[in-house]
Amino acid sequence: MNKDKIFKLAKGFRGRAKNCIRIARERVEKALQYSYRDRRTKKRDMRGLWIQRINAGTRMHGVNYGNFMHGLMKENIQLNRKVLSELSMHEPYTFKALVDVSHSAFPGNKAVPPKKEGLQILL
Amino acid sequence: MASATLSLCSFAAHCKSSETESAVVEAELQAPEPEAEPDASEPVTLEVAETAATEQVPKREEIFAVVMIGGRQYIVIPGRYIYTQRLKGAKVNDKVVLNKVLLVGTKTTTYIGKPVVTNAAIHAVVEEQGLNDKVVVFKYKKKKNYRRNIGHRQPNSRIRITAITGYQDYPAVTLES
Numbered sequence: 001m002n003k004d005k006i007f008k009l010a011k012g013f014r015g016r017a018k019n020c021i022r023i024a025r026e027r028v029e030k031a032l033q034y035s036y037r038d039r040r041t042k043k044r045d046m047r048g049l050w051i052q053r054i055n056a057g058t059r060m061h062g063v064n065y066g067n068f069m070h071g072l073m074k075e076n077i078q079l080n081r082k083v084l085s086e087l088s089m090h091e092p093y094t095f096k097a098l099v100d101v102s103h104s105a106f107p108g109n110k111a112v113p114p115k116k117e118g119l120q121i122l123l
Numbered sequence: 124m125a126s127a128t129l130s131l132c133s134f135a136a137h138c139k140s141s142e143t144e145s146a147v148v149e150a151e152l153q154a155p156e157p158e159a160e161p162d163a164s165e166p167v168t169l170e171v172a173e174t175a176a177t178e179q180v181p182k183r184e185e186i187f188a189v190v191m192i193g194g195r196q197y198i199v200i201p202g203r204y205i206y207t208q209r210l211k212g213a214k215v216n217d218k219v220v221l222n223k224v225l226l227v228g229t230k231t232t233t234y235i236g237k238p239v240v241t242n243a244a245i246h247a248v249v250e251e252q253g254l255n256d257k258v259v260v261f262k263y264k265k266k267k268n269y270r271r272n273i274g275h276r277q278p279n280s281r282i283r284i285t286a287i288t289g290y291q292d293y294p295a296v297t298l299e300s
Contacts, residue, residue, distance in 0.1 A: 001272060032261035039258070078238040079225055083189050083196045091187070094226070097233040097296040 001028075050085040057088030061099045071102025185230040188287045190245050191223035199245060199284045206255075209278035213249045219282060221245040227290040234293045243290035251281040 003021055009031070010017060010024040017027040055065035063071075072079070077098070079087075088095045103109050187200045193208035213219060224243040227234040234240050254276040262271040 029261065029263060032259055033263055035259070036261055076237045077225075077235060079189060080196050083198060083225075086198055087189075091228055093298055094228045094233045097298075098235065101235055101296065 047081060050081040053085035054081060054088055057085075057095055058099055061096060063099055063103055068099060068102050071105040072098070074105040075101055077101070186287055187228050188224050188243070188245055189226040190221050191225060192221060196225065199287075201284050201286055204250060204281050204283040206279045206281050208280070209252065210249065210280045210282070213252070213280065215249055215252060217249045219247045219249060221247060224290065227287060232295040232297045234290050234295050236293070240290050240293050242292060244288055245284060246286045246288065247282040247284050249280055250283050253279055253281065255279050
């Protein structure tokens with residue numbers, strides 16, 4: 001790569017890495033190596049992030065991530081984790097429906113009426 | 124006419140400082156404007172409210188779907204566009220029907236496909252056959268005198284979603300209450 005391209009890519013770097021061609025070339029090459037690697041790690045990182053989001057969403061309905069996904073597998077629902085995390089953030093009712101479907105995929109879980117606690121027993 | 128007189132009153136009330144006669148004259152001079160304004164304003168507000176109420180329902184049918192395109196899943200909403208992997212063989216302005224609908228959500232109901240909502244289809248128009256932003260593929264191995272510098276632009280298609288149809292017969296999960 002020629003000098004102009006190097007300096008163009010080195011914009012915003014710190015110290016001499018943005019002004020001196022020798023150092024800038026080193027840093028730009030390293031940066032491009034990182035970006036090559038991180039285009040691959042991005043896929044894993046995002047998957048981890050989606051899982052965290054789904055987990056947060058399902059736990060609001062009293063189910064953890066693993067059981068939720070297992071229920072979806074059993075029901076043969078093939079939504080991927082990206083879509084599920086987006087649903088959990090922006091479509092709470094749809095997500096609730098999914099959690100219910102996944103929850104009732106197990107024979108023991110079907111339609112349990114909520115336990116009456118405290119003073120509600122008297123009612 | 125009642126409204127006109129009302130408008131006069133309101134106008135007169137507005138310019139309290141001037142004498143009554145002049146106020147009347149001014150009001151007469153400017154009669155057409157205020158006459159139109161309050162005349163319009165009162166029903167206009169009503170109309171606006173009505174239109175808003177009516178518009179809110181059909182303006183954007185509150186519906187979305189999850190559809191599989193090129194091995195990826197997208198949440199689609201009618202009227203919006205998405206970038207997908209290049210749809211081979213499609214030309215610009217071609218109409219596309221996408222059948223792999225995994226989920227349809229409306230305001231009150233959700234249709235959860237197991238794994239697909241049968242008969243549901245998404246109609247879309249190909250708007251553009253373009254390329255993604257350039258990616259610099261720089262490979263380097265130290266001490267081996269190996270470096271590759273390649274540019275890459277992944278072909279993509281921009282499709283605009285026009286309608287979501289055919290999902291009604293599928294068993295739905297309805298929102299209670």
